[in-house]
Amino acid sequence: MSFYRVITHDTAFHADDVMAVALLRHAGYQFELIRTRDPKILESALAENNSLVLDVGGVYDPSMLNFDHHQDRSLLSAAGLVYEHFKEEICPVDAQIYFGRFIAAIDAMDTNRDNIFDLWATLPRGFKNVSGILGGFNREITDPEMQYEQFGKAVTFAQEMIVNELYSSSKKAKSEAAYQHRTILPNNVAVFDEFSTVWKEKKEHVFAVLPHANGWQIQTVDTNIAVIPQDIAGLETFVFRHISGFMAVIKDKETLINFASNLDEIAGPK
Structure with missing residues (x-):
């Protein structure tokens, strides 16, 4: 599988598009990142299998590397869709159940899965989750250059989070295997x-x-x-x-x- 560019939407970004790009970077893929909603660019990218389109475009077709979820509320967020497609390249098999929980939390906040917003409202004000932390990198959404720079910073930060979560997930997998020997x-x-x-x-x-x-x-x-x-x-x-x-x-x-x-x-x- 190869692709030379990744396209996601411009203006405000969220944890799912940031994390999806970070997951691809962590997996070792090299690509040009384009943030746009230009219909001509999207139409062209959706039709070719060496461009990966995520969180925009209105199409979920992993065979064509198209990973939007907005057209179907039953789908995972862009982070979840990308992770499910590339997880063998991202996470050891025995740790996937634990790392998957990390991604599922982003999915829940992005899609309001199981009325997570109602639960969130019961937590102390100021409490932050992954979605809130990554969303905090947004600045002036009418300034494309600034937002592109901030998106890059958020992706770099997300890559460090991925490393941490993979380490934690691998330790949990090891502990799970050892638990019966206590x-x-x-x-x-x-x-x-x-x-x-x-x-x-x-x-x-x-x-x-x-x-x-x-x-x-x-x-x-x-x-x-x-x-x-x-x-x-x-x-x-x-x-x-x-x-x-x-x-x-x-x-x-x-x-x-x-x-x-x-x-x-x-x-x-x-």
Whole structure:
């Protein structure tokens, strides 16, 4: 598959068109970027298979590299359409389920999937998501040169986000594979030989013991459910306990496991 140019719309940009271009850049494609709604340019580009058109043009036809979604509300956003078509070149197979969540969040905000705007209205004012952050690169939409420059900055920023999310997704995939090999103490505390990034999502344990840069740590799944008791500070090789009670660090693994094995499933009042 090859294409020499990518066309998307001009004026204001959103996370889906920015992220779609960033995904293509990350996959290693080299292309000229054109931002326009000129009908003649779009008509020509839609008809040839070496131009990729996204988020504009009114056509979804991946065989012709056309990835617009506005003509059909059931379609994913431009980011989702491009990711689904090129994901084998972007993300390792075992990490796709996690990286896909990142892209799905952009889709939801761009298309108001599942009435996401109503949910968003319940969050604290000033709270930002990927769509809001990337949209923040917009400046004066009547100044094409400025907007083209800002679009480029947003794409560069999005590429860094992709790298971060791919790293996180790969770690989660590794943790998912290792999860079944955890040790479970008689009181249901989980012990992991490698740091797990998925154990809290499973909601099968209130406490977990995991590696830490300064030794070993114990975490709670949620401080609204339980906290690490303050008396952990009396143990030998104690390093620190976070004031919220969500975690504490001990240098010696066996000391920490002995402490953890004596915890109730729900540990005392905060």
